[in-house]
Amino acid sequence: MKILKYKKERNGRYKVELDDGRVLLLYEEAILKYQLLIKKSIDEGLMILVDQYNQECDVYYVALNRLNHKAQSVYDLKEFLLRKEYPEKLIENAVEKLIHQGYLNDQLFARSYIHNQMITSSKGPYRLEKELLEKKIDSSIVQEELIAFSEEEQLQKIDKIVHKSIKTNHSRGGIVLKQKIFQDLKMLGYDITLITKVLNDFSFDNNEEIAKKEYEKLYRKYSRKYQGIDLANKIREKLYQKGLKYDDIL
Numbered sequence: 001m002k003i004l005k006y007k008k009e010r011n012g013r014y015k016v017e018l019d020d021g022r023v024l025l026l027y028e029e030a031i032l033k034y035q036l037l038i039k040k041s042i043d044e045g046l047m048i049l050v051d052q053y054n055q056e057c058d059v060y061y062v063a064l065n066r067l068n069h070k071a072q073s074v075y076d077l078k079e080f081l082l083r084k085e086y087p088e089k090l091i092e093n094a095v096e097k098l099i100h101q102g103y104l105n106d107q108l109f110a111r112s113y114i115h116n117q118m119i120t121s122s123k124g125p126y127r128l129e130k131e132l133l134e135k136k137i138d139s140s141i142v143q144e145e146l147i148a149f150s151e152e153e154q155l156q157k158i159d160k161i162v163h164k165s166i167k168t169n170h171s172r173g174g175i176v177l178k179q180k181i182f183q184d185l186k187m188l189g190y191d192i193t194l195i196t197k198v199l200n201d202f203s204f205d206n207n208e209e210i211a212k213k214e215y216e217k218l219y220r221k222y223s224r225k226y227q228g229i230d231l232a233n234k235i236r237e238k239l240y241q242k243g244l245k246y247d248d249i250l
Contacts, residue, residue, distance in 0.1 A: 002041050006031075011061060018042070026050065027057035059086050060094040064103065073109050074099070075136035106137050110145045118149060122161055125149040127189025151194065158190055158198045166202065178202075 005017040014031060016024040030053045031037060034046060042050065059081060066072060066080055074095060081091045098104040110132055117123050123131075125146050132142045165181045178199060185195045 001043070003036060003039075006037075011065075024050075026054050027061070029057050030054040055087075056090055056093060059090045060097060062086075063094045063098060067098070067103055071109055071112060072104070073106055073132075073135040073137055074104060077104060107141050107145070109135075110137050110141050111148075114145050114148055118153065118157075122157065122188055124154060124157070124185070124189030124191070126191070127187075130189070151191075154190055154194050155198060158185060158195060159201075161185060161188070162198055162202060 001022070002019040003016060004019055005015075007015040007017075009015050009025065012028050013025050014028065016026050016031075016036070018024070026036075030050050033053055034042075034050050036042060036050070062084065063077055063081060066077060072080070077098075078091055078095060081094070082088070095104065113132060114128055117128055128149070129142055129146060133139060161184075162181055165184065166177070169177055182195055182199060186192060
């Protein structure tokens, strides 16, 4: 078949019109590799080779475009390409090429991920470790990069979180509030020893203002059903569950 016309499209591809009415959408690399500009024609055998190489180019450029928009681990990028139903062999080839060219690097990804999360989130190192391992980053790389999340940095972030938790608390007090903050920090991925160290510097005495507000809410709720000593006991029980003291507000 003769090649009648080339028309440049987006993303480095060309629309190639053949004299039999077919239109090919080819990457520039495929055109140059098989010298289509010189030959000005293409037979069925060459068409197969061109199409195969064009698919390789397609996987590569889709992967590269993904990296330009969002940082990826090797595993994340492979999963992204698999969801697009590209053949695994072509995915492996594209990934290896991107690694060789320096566009894809799990060590740099882990370093950047940890740095960004330290700045933008409240997550601790154990949580970040878990997330990076889920992205199939090698554990030795994760441990090496987590050194940046120093003990001093952890203590500062824990202290900030505790301050905020106490300030925004509207319904708990005493040991209950302390236990909740402890569990929250543990879930965020901080070292238990460091959590305890910071929490011990804070006072978790009964908050009279919160206790009064909770008492009023509970009184409105249970006074319709209970009276006298039964009402008092019910309110005392509910306040106790929140770490608040009933006697302080009588």
